Amino acid sequence: MTAPSILKGRAWVWPDDVNTDIIIPFRFKARTNDPVEMAKYAMYGFDPEFYKKVKAGDLFVAGKNFGGGSSREQAPVAIKYSNVAAVIAESFARIFYRNCFAIGLPALEVPGIAKQVKQFDEIEVNLQDWSVKTRDGSVHPALKVPEFLRGLMREGGLVEYYKRHHNFPWETLETKAVAR
Amino acid sequence: MRQDILNDDSLTFAEKIICVRADGLGKILRPGDITVLPVDLAMAQDSTGPLAIKVFGEIGVPKVWDPSKIHLVIDHSFPAPDEKVANLHHLMREFVKKTGVRLVEGSISHQHLLENHVVPGMILFGADSHTCMGGAVGAFATGIGSSEMAAVWASGKLWVKVPESIKVNLNGQLNKGVFARDIVSHFIATVGEDGGNYRSIEWKGPAVKDLSIASRACISNNSMECGCKLSIFEVDPTTQEYLRSVNRKSMYEIHAGSKASYKNEYDVNIGKIVPEVAEPGNVDKVKEVGEVEGTPIDEAFIGSSTNGRYEDLTVAAKILKGHKVKTGTRCVITPASKGVFEQAIKNGLAEIFLQSGAVFTNATCGACVGTHLGVLGENEVCISSSPRNYIGRMGAITSKIYLSSPATAAASAIEGKIADPRRYL
Numbered sequence: 001m002t003a004p005s006i007l008k009g010r011a012w013v014w015p016d017d018v019n020t021d022i023i024i025p026f027r028f029k030a031r032t033n034d035p036v037e038m039a040k041y042a043m044y045g046f047d048p049e050f051y052k053k054v055k056a057g058d059l060f061v062a063g064k065n066f067g068g069g070s071s072r073e074q075a076p077v078a079i080k081y082s083n084v085a086a087v088i089a090e091s092f093a094r095i096f097y098r099n100c101f102a103i104g105l106p107a108l109e110v111p112g113i114a115k116q117v118k119q120f121d122e123i124e125v126n127l128q129d130w131s132v133k134t135r136d137g138s139v140h141p142a143l144k145v146p147e148f149l150r151g152l153m154r155e156g157g158l159v160e161y162y163k164r165h166h167n168f169p170w171e172t173l174e175t176k177a178v179a180r
Numbered sequence: 181m182r183q184d185i186l187n188d189d190s191l192t193f194a195e196k197i198i199c200v201r202a203d204g205l206g207k208i209l210r211p212g213d214i215t216v217l218p219v220d221l222a223m224a225q226d227s228t229g230p231l232a233i234k235v236f237g238e239i240g241v242p243k244v245w246d247p248s249k250i251h252l253v254i255d256h257s258f259p260a261p262d263e264k265v266a267n268l269h270h271l272m273r274e275f276v277k278k279t280g281v282r283l284v285e286g287s288i289s290h291q292h293l294l295e296n297h298v299v300p301g302m303i304l305f306g307a308d309s310h311t312c313m314g315g316a317v318g319a320f321a322t323g324i325g326s327s328e329m330a331a332v333w334a335s336g337k338l339w340v341k342v343p344e345s346i347k348v349n350l351n352g353q354l355n356k357g358v359f360a361r362d363i364v365s366h367f368i369a370t371v372g373e374d375g376g377n378y379r380s381i382e383w384k385g386p387a388v389k390d391l392s393i394a395s396r397a398c399i400s401n402n403s404m405e406c407g408c409k410l411s412i413f414e415v416d417p418t419t420q421e422y423l424r425s426v427n428r429k430s431m432y433e434i435h436a437g438s439k440a441s442y443k444n445e446y447d448v449n450i451g452k453i454v455p456e457v458a459e460p461g462n463v464d465k466v467k468e469v470g471e472v473e474g475t476p477i478d479e480a481f482i483g484s485s486t487n488g489r490y491e492d493l494t495v496a497a498k499i500l501k502g503h504k505v506k507t508g509t510r511c512v513i514t515p516a517s518k519g520v521f522e523q524a525i526k527n528g529l530a531e532i533f534l535q536s537g538a539v540f541t542n543a544t545c546g547a548c549v550g551t552h553l554g555v556l557g558e559n560e561v562c563i564s565s566s567p568r569n570y571i572g573r574m575g576a577i578t579s580k581i582y583l584s585s586p587a588t589a590a591a592s593a594i595e596g597k598i599a600d601p602r603r604y605l
Binding site: 022025069091093 | 234256264308309324327330377551555571573
């Protein structure tokens with residue numbers, strides 16, 4: 001599945017330091033391998049009924065250090081299978097960020113974005129330009145990401161990428177020697 | 181070329197190990213550069229392994245790259261507390277039969293790997309954030325997710341970005357009742373919950389020589405709580421003595437150059453650190469024990485990959501000996517590995533724990549992740565030597581977790597409220 005390049009949706013605004021225990025508690029995520037089941041516990045630490053309230057195409061906007069703590073890929077999986085189309089944060093924790101690309105969930109780092117968006121504002125993510133347009137029409141560029149990662153995200157993550165190319169996106173990097 | 185890099189005086193540990201190990205690159209890489217590393221050891225556990233197995237199946241590669249380098253560890257919920265977990269454990273055992281990868285059951289992955297496999301200069305990826313504990317003996321050890329783990333199983337390689345580095349100079353001597361855990365809690369409070377995000381931390385300074393491998397493991401493990409990629413103690417006589425005792429040899433002994441450049445440098449006089457307690461919700465909300473002393477608790481948990489080693493249990497036993505756990509308070513003590521468990525039984529620690537009224541469990545992550553053996557109910561309060569105090573981490577989302585050293589947790593178990601361990605030592 002290739003993601004469309006413009007994503008419009010209403011924004012759920014989250015604070016700084018939303019960790020993966022909040023996004024999906026261990027005792028639920030470690031008891032299933034089914035992403036649809038994982039989605040029932042998305043954002044459980046803040047609101048156990050979040051899964052009833054979220055709508056397909058919604059977007060996440062968060063402060064700094066979104067996804068800190070555990071390496072659990074079930075955290076971005078639970079968000080993706082809640083049909084949240086993209087996560088925008090002022091910064092991401094390292095493993096969560098890698099996991100987003102690995103599973104094909106668009107993740108954009110936009111400094112200062114949390115203060116520009118109010119709960120349920122309609123906003124727009126442009127995956128082509130790698131930017132976010134807020135309700136007042138202003139465009140906020142996201143921090144640059146290496147092209148091989150954006151390609152991975154566009155193609156839907158590692159599984160889809162491998163099926164199409166029969167290699168992983170970094171395997172072609174190796175021969176090019178990417179040192180600056 | 182490799183020797184030139186090893187001798188290069190301008191590289192940090194992270195820059196140097198990546199340049200040395202990146203296959204056939206022959207270039208000096210700097211922070212922000214991206215390259216590909218060969219993997220010496222890949223680990224997944226029972227809460228990340230099942231998803232990696234599923235993804236590996238979907239990728240559709242017929243065989244794993246090298247079964248001898250892949251470890252599946254059943255540790256988080258061991259033995260299975262319920263049917264759902266049992267089914268996922270079964271999936272792991274079936275995968276092991278099919279692929280020939282290694283299976284470990286009933287020791288926490290990081291401790292098992294440290295006791296048996298990790299050596300300086302190794303490239304270790306684990307599908308668990310606390311994999312960075314391998315930095316205690318100078319390994320490149322870091323956490324990844326399940327899909328990237330499946331890609332490692334398929335190809336034996338993974339991309340990395342060269343991180344910026346932070347240098348921490350430890351000076352002075354620890355006071356009575358103050359431990360490695362207090363040093364790292366103090367540091368996390370200084371830099372904040374994301375102060376080490378994407379970065380490699382190098383622990384240096386004259387006080388490092390006084391830290392045992394177990395204490396270094398505590399610090400490297402818990403450094404994850406500021407988001408780091410690596411947390412490194414370079415090889416020194418303590419490391420060499422340890423390697424001799426377990427009959428293992430270094431792959432590469434990497435030393436940062438004296439002219440290496442760091443994003444930040446910190447000087448810490450560990451003689452000024454007191455027992456530290458993190459308040460519920462965030463790992464960087466750290467207070468001196470005196471500021472939270474007297475807070476009533478329902479449970480004290482001593483264990484986890486951060487603080488469940490023999491050294492930790494010895495301190496807990498010293499404090500609990502001749503005392504009783506306060507009526508109405510539970511004290512759960514969970515060793516980090518089968519080896520630690522056995523040693524605690526052999527040397528009389530288990531007896532002290534049982535006489536005090538504590539529960540001494542098998543080795544597992546258990547209560548730390550709220551999966552079994554000490555789960556918290558609505559509004560319950562726990563003091564714990566585990567790494568995280570996040571909302572709902574150990575059970576109900578209304579429960580509250582304070583974090584401390586095993587000593588502070590043990591003293592608190594006796595009093596049924598947060599207590600200063602210095603009174604018991």
